[in-house]
Amino acid sequence: xxxxxxxxxxxxxxxxxxxxxxxxxxxxxxxxxxxxxxxxxxxxxxxxxxxxxxxxxxxxxxxxxxxxxxxxxxxxxxxxxxxxxxxxxxxxxxxxxxxxxxxxxxxxxxxxxxxxxxxxxxxxxxxxxxxxxxxxxxxxxxxxxxxxxxxxxxxxxxxxxxxxxxxxxxxxxxxxxxxxxxxxxxxxxxxxxxxxxxxxxxxxxxxxxxxxxxxxxxxxxxxxxxxxxxxxxxxxxxxxxxxxxxxxxxxxxxxxxxxxxxxxxxxxxxxxxxxxxxxxxxxxxxxxxxxxxxxxxxxxxxxxxxxxxxxxxxxxxxxxxxxxxxxxxxxxxxxxxxxxxxxxxxxxxxxxxxxxxxxx
Numbered sequence: 001x002x003x004x005x006x007x008x009x010x011x012x013x014x015x016x017x018x019x020x021x022x023x024x025x026x027x028x029x030x031x032x033x034x035x036x037x038x039x040x041x042x043x044x045x046x047x048x049x050x051x052x053x054x055x056x057x058x059x060x061x062x063x064x065x066x067x068x069x070x071x072x073x074x075x076x077x078x079x080x081x082x083x084x085x086x087x088x089x090x091x092x093x094x095x096x097x098x099x100x101x102x103x104x105x106x107x108x109x110x111x112x113x114x115x116x117x118x119x120x121x122x123x124x125x126x127x128x129x130x131x132x133x134x135x136x137x138x139x140x141x142x143x144x145x146x147x148x149x150x151x152x153x154x155x156x157x158x159x160x161x162x163x164x165x166x167x168x169x170x171x172x173x174x175x176x177x178x179x180x181x182x183x184x185x186x187x188x189x190x191x192x193x194x195x196x197x198x199x200x201x202x203x204x205x206x207x208x209x210x211x212x213x214x215x216x217x218x219x220x221x222x223x224x225x226x227x228x229x230x231x232x233x234x235x236x237x238x239x240x241x242x243x244x245x246x247x248x249x250x251x252x253x254x255x256x257x258x259x260x261x262x263x264x265x266x267x268x269x270x271x272x273x274x275x276x277x278x279x280x281x282x283x284x285x286x287x288x289x290x291x292x293x294x295x296x297x298x299x300x301x302x303x304x305x306x307x308x309x310x311x312x313x314x315x316x317x318x319x320x321x322x323x324x325x326x327x328x329x330x331x332x333x334x335x336x337x338x339x340x341x342x343x344x345x346x347x348x349x350x351x352x353x354x355x356x357x358x359x360x
Contacts (some may be wrong), residue, residue: 005164005231005247007126010036011154014051015171016237021060023086024052028238030091032169035243036131037095040297045126047161048088048099048136049154056080056087058249088133098130103137109156110275115268119160126161155221158230159267166230167246170238174254175219191223192257226256228267264339269315269329269357276328278310278335279317280350287320290327290358296354297349298329300341309335316351327358 012032019025029052040046054073060082063072085101097170102122123134136153139168149167158166178185222232233246235253282290298318310316311324311334315331318326329351331338341347 005044007047007161007163007165008039009047009049009154009158009161009163009166010169010243011049011150012051012169012237013150014055014173016169017050017052017124018055022055024055024087026087029087031240032237032243033088033091033095035241037092037097039247040097040129040131041095047122047126047132047134047157047160047163049150049157050084050088051079051135051150053080053135053138056083059083063250070256074139081135081139084135085133088131092131092232099133100125100130101133102134103139104134104153105137105140112268115160117164122157122161143165149217151218151221155225156271158225159228160264161272162264162267163230165233166222166225167233167235167243168222169235169242170215170237171236171238172215173236173252174234175215187252190252190255190257191226191253222256224270228270229258229260231258232256263354265355266357269355272315272328276313276315276317277308279307279319280332280338281305281307281319281321282324283321287326290318290356295353297353298351299349300338300347301343301345303338303350306335306338306342311335318351325359327356329356 016032017025017029036046036048054076057076057078060079060083061076063075067075081101081103085099102118102125104118108118116350122132134153134157136150154166154168157163172180173187175188175191175223176185177188180187187248218234222234226232233251233255235242235246235251239245242251242253246253280298280304281304282298282303289296289302290298304321307319310331312331314331315328316331317328320326332348332350332352332355338350341350
């Protein structure tokens, strides 16, 4: 399995990097670095998406409980990010490895230019054998600017860089068909089918004590990334040597089997729904055509309504008559021209297939 992976994104959560008291776990971080160094030494490229800034900050500064929650997070993250990156840098020195800090917000994925700039930065770091350590910029990321959690960020990075694998390290062995604390629950070792409703068997309360993400968000993101052609592994990062076990095929964990790889354009569009400026409603005929096995563009004959304004080049959402999301894509022309061509035959596609991402 590991021979197929040349570029690997590893996401490690705060529940792996912290002790029960919320302070950083030095042994675990050191073990993680040892494994990453071995993977890179084997000729593979690694990108680390690491939580832990707030926990690192908590080890340096204590605050009264009455301090505003957002202000506390900003303070601890700002102080802690320095300690976190220094910890990684010092541990990597014995392997003669250099790391870099890449702090991002959701806004950095908002358009193709920002997206391409970030991709170019990460590509040049990898070319020079630097380990990029990516984290959300908690100092400025508040409310609507925040990612759901670092799992979402890791999925974006894996898609952006056309990684062959995304490894998500949590504090459980993977996805279970029930509460992992209950004796009857079984680990699901492979997930292949789309549209699986994880909420039916994953408790929304199963999440990290110190992180924001739960297992439902991990699973939903993993399924989306696998649909884009990337192998996704969810495993227990509290086990020493877990990365080596995953890559050798010996780890007991959950793997999401990928579909055929999507183009880099589609990978960007797949994750850009939050930045869509327009929306159009299509009829059942267009819905059937788009969701069929054939490669089909969105033609004006299938349009019912132009719901909101948009310009050429904008990301637009495509919904059916019940307002269910079908997909999203890049508009070939603006809302005004789309209205003129509404329902007409033999007109230029509003969204070309190459720039169209469809939901499962």
